[in-house]
Amino acid sequence: MSGATQNSEASVGNLARIESYQHLYVVIEHEEGVPVPVSLEMLGEARRLMDNFNVRYSSNEKVVAVVLGDNVRHLCQELIRFGADVVVYADNHSLKHYTNLLYTKIICQIAEDKNVARSISPNRSENYKKPRYMFFSADNTGRHLSSTVLAQLESGLASDINKLVISDLEIRHEHKTKGQPVKFEKTLEMYRPDFSGFLWTTILCLDNRNPAIAREYHPQSCSIIPGVFEPITKEDQRTGTIIDFEPQISGEDLRIKVLSRNIIKSTIDFESCKIIVSYGRGIRDSPEDNFKLIEQFAKALNAEIGISLPISKRPYQTKDQHLLSYMIPERVIGTSGRKVSPVVYIAIGISGAVQHLAGMKESGFVVVINPDSDAAFRDECDIFIKGRLEEVLPILTEQIKKHMLMIEKRA
Amino acid sequence: MPVRPLNVGVIVKLEPDFSEGNVSYNPDGTLNRAETKNILGPHSAAATLAAFYCKVKYDAKVAIGTMGPPIANQALRQAQLISNADELHLYSDRIFAGADTLATAEVLRLGVSRMNKGLGADIVISGHRASDGETGQTGPQTAWKLSYPFIGNVIDFHIDQEGRSIYAKRFISLYGFYDVIEEIQAPLPVFISADPSYKPSFNTISERLSVARNLNEARNKADNFEKYLQVYNSEGLGADPRYVGLPGSPTIVYKVEKIPKAKAKRRVEFVDGNDTVQLDMVAKKLLQLMTEAPIK
Numbered sequence: 001m002s003g004a005t006q007n008s009e010a011s012v013g014n015l016a017r018i019e020s021y022q023h024l025y026v027v028i029e030h031e032e033g034v035p036v037p038v039s040l041e042m043l044g045e046a047r048r049l050m051d052n053f054n055v056r057y058s059s060n061e062k063v064v065a066v067v068l069g070d071n072v073r074h075l076c077q078e079l080i081r082f083g084a085d086v087v088v089y090a091d092n093h094s095l096k097h098y099t100n101l102l103y104t105k106i107i108c109q110i111a112e113d114k115n116v117a118r119s120i121s122p123n124r125s126e127n128y129k130k131p132r133y134m135f136f137s138a139d140n141t142g143r144h145l146s147s148t149v150l151a152q153l154e155s156g157l158a159s160d161i162n163k164l165v166i167s168d169l170e171i172r173h174e175h176k177t178k179g180q181p182v183k184f185e186k187t188l189e190m191y192r193p194d195f196s197g198f199l200w201t202t203i204l205c206l207d208n209r210n211p212a213i214a215r216e217y218h219p220q221s222c223s224i225i226p227g228v229f230e231p232i233t234k235e236d237q238r239t240g241t242i243i244d245f246e247p248q249i250s251g252e253d254l255r256i257k258v259l260s261r262n263i264i265k266s267t268i269d270f271e272s273c274k275i276i277v278s279y280g281r282g283i284r285d286s287p288e289d290n291f292k293l294i295e296q297f298a299k300a301l302n303a304e305i306g307i308s309l310p311i312s313k314r315p316y317q318t319k320d321q322h323l324l325s326y327m328i329p330e331r332v333i334g335t336s337g338r339k340v341s342p343v344v345y346i347a348i349g350i351s352g353a354v355q356h357l358a359g360m361k362e363s364g365f366v367v368v369i370n371p372d373s374d375a376a377f378r379d380e381c382d383i384f385i386k387g388r389l390e391e392v393l394p395i396l397t398e399q400i401k402k403h404m405l406m407i408e409k410r411a
Numbered sequence: 412m413p414v415r416p417l418n419v420g421v422i423v424k425l426e427p428d429f430s431e432g433n434v435s436y437n438p439d440g441t442l443n444r445a446e447t448k449n450i451l452g453p454h455s456a457a458a459t460l461a462a463f464y465c466k467v468k469y470d471a472k473v474a475i476g477t478m479g480p481p482i483a484n485q486a487l488r489q490a491q492l493i494s495n496a497d498e499l500h501l502y503s504d505r506i507f508a509g510a511d512t513l514a515t516a517e518v519l520r521l522g523v524s525r526m527n528k529g530l531g532a533d534i535v536i537s538g539h540r541a542s543d544g545e546t547g548q549t550g551p552q553t554a555w556k557l558s559y560p561f562i563g564n565v566i567d568f569h570i571d572q573e574g575r576s577i578y579a580k581r582f583i584s585l586y587g588f589y590d591v592i593e594e595i596q597a598p599l600p601v602f603i604s605a606d607p608s609y610k611p612s613f614n615t616i617s618e619r620l621s622v623a624r625n626l627n628e629a630r631n632k633a634d635n636f637e638k639y640l641q642v643y644n645s646e647g648l649g650a651d652p653r654y655v656g657l658p659g660s661p662t663i664v665y666k667v668e669k670i671p672k673a674k675a676k677r678r679v680e681f682v683d684g685n686d687t688v689q690l691d692m693v694a695k696k697l698l699q700l701m702t703e704a705p706i707k
Contacts, residue, residue, distance in 0.1 A: 387684015
């Protein structure tokens with residue numbers, strides 16, 4: 001410990017105790033060497049959280065990006081420009097494609113590696129065990145990867161988070177604290193919108209301080225919903241540490257083989273259309289007839305058709321194959337589907353759960369058709385037509401057709 | 412030489428029925444749990460269908476397990492009806508209550524090892540995620556604790572019984588990027604999660620006959636499902652009480668609140684849906700936006 005006093009990091013503030021859990025590790029996902037957007041969004045939020053953390057706790061903990069792949073060295077500098085202090089990368093031909101088994105093992109190797117910790121923070125690593133916090137993306141890959149990594153690291157994981165706060169909390173819990181009030185410092189409050197989109201649950205990952213079941217739980221980890229956090233503005237001048245990690249790979253780890261990998265572009269084109277018409281559970285009174293009205297309306301506007309998440313679960317009994325082809329996950333707008341930003345977005349019979357709003361809030365102009373003027377969507381639109389779609393759509397469609405005809409005649 | 416029989420395990424969950432007419436919401440938009448009935452979740456049903464595929468195709472032994480209160484045996488009965496399962500397992504103990512995904516995975520890990528007369532499973536199948544919890548973590552965490560490699564979002568698979576391996580296609584959605592279909596080969600044992608779109612197909616006459624025979628058997632079994640039901644408590648599973656239920660859960664729910672409305676970024680103009688003059692203004696506005704905007 002004597003050496004620590006000469007260390008500028010350790011001499012700041014009250015740091016006599018060198019902690020076993022340090023830094024925020026962000027697991028980066030990329031596709032053929034290009035970071036997927038959520039990776040940069042996670043780095044942005046990590047940067048903001050750790051800047052505050054370091055001021056508040058007079059500390060110098062880092063944002064550590066972890067990236068695996070084949071030929072990914074070129075990514076490292078880019079990740080630093082987007083907020084990472086340190087990038088740990090593992091470059092290996094067998095990491096070309098993600099397999100859960102191998103990626104989990106290597107991420108855990110990096111997370112628990114003392115030499116990596118020493119390179120990150122040379123004079124404060126002697127007690128290092130595991131990261132303090134860890135972020136993953138809440139997409140298909142990150143969801144599974146976060147689960148297996150945390151099963152291996154034996155700590156807690158919250159999924160689908162859209163708000164994060166670090167604070168000191170006094171907790172009184174039957175099991176965690178045996179009912180006594182205990183202060184938990186530097187606790188990550190992980191906010192998760194529930195499936196309805198109206199409730200927010202705050203999840204904490206806490207050590208068991210109850211002596212009968214005492215156990216430490218770190219890292220505090222979560223998967224983060226794509227599209228909710230802002231990346232930082234790219235800073236070309238930012239500098240950081242790049243660590244080349246040599247992974248330990250056994251033959252057993254290579255037993256999952258990716259035989260082929262095919263990219264499919266969706267035939268549903270939300271990107272180049274100007275208008276998107278989406279519908280939700282508001283069609284329930286007569287799904288088949290109401291869908292016809294929506295389709296005619298969309299056709300008049302030359303719009304693509306989207307849906308809210310509940311519709312993709314096919315909540316209606318119907319044999320109408322055409323309607324069924326408009327109740328598929330590929331059409332979902334929102335955090336469980338696509339993120340869109342058309343010139344005009346029209347939401348019909350959609351209440352406006354946060355997950356849906358996250359998928360369309362960048363749209364240029366938003367029109368809502370809903371009989372309930374208290375629907376959450378009222379605060380996220382430019383025009384709110386209060387009425388039943390059965391009555392509004394036929395009128396609106398006729399008017400659009402009529403005006404279109406006049407425009408065409410003039411031309 | 413006869414091939415070794417295939418043992419399949421499925422983990423399922425009893426969930427609120429979110430289908431129209433069955434689900435009930437409170438006035439504030441949250442789920443009314445008291446009024447909403449519970450069913451075998453749709454993703455659990457997809458996993459169960461994958462087990463049925465193994466039953467028809469490979470004459471597999473199928474065991475289905477769930478952790479939950481005694482009422483969860485209804486999910487097992489429904490799953491037996493779908494899959495013609497040979498064993499139904501209910502892992503039920505008051506000390507399991509309140510478990511997070513890690514502590515749930517611990518119970519399921521022990522449960523899988525009891526399946527198929529203690530032989531365990533060559534393939535364990537789970538759903539993509541539960542409709543109510545929606546974390547999607549329990550499957551992969553159970554896999555890791557079993558030391559089975561995890562293959563997620565499987566849309567199609569077949570087993571090479573002699574080669575003791577699986578060939579699986581998986582679907583990966585990279586929101587905003589594109590979608591990917593991957594073909595995977597892995598030796599057994601393995602843990603897969605069935606993608607929500609998973610649907611088995613049966614092409615040959617003999618397979619179709621086998622489907623009919625199995626469904627017939629399944630109906631008879633499910634009528635007496637309790638005969639196939641094994642209930643395990645913590646002791647029966649040999650669980651360490653420190654690793655299950657609340658004591659074994661790293662995470663807690665700290666608070667639940669209504670999501671505050673975001674500050675309105677747009678200035679909303681209200682239009683009466685019965686007023687054709689106002690609607691005509693909207694129609695004109697839409698056409699104006701449509702014709703002004705450059706094509707992206």
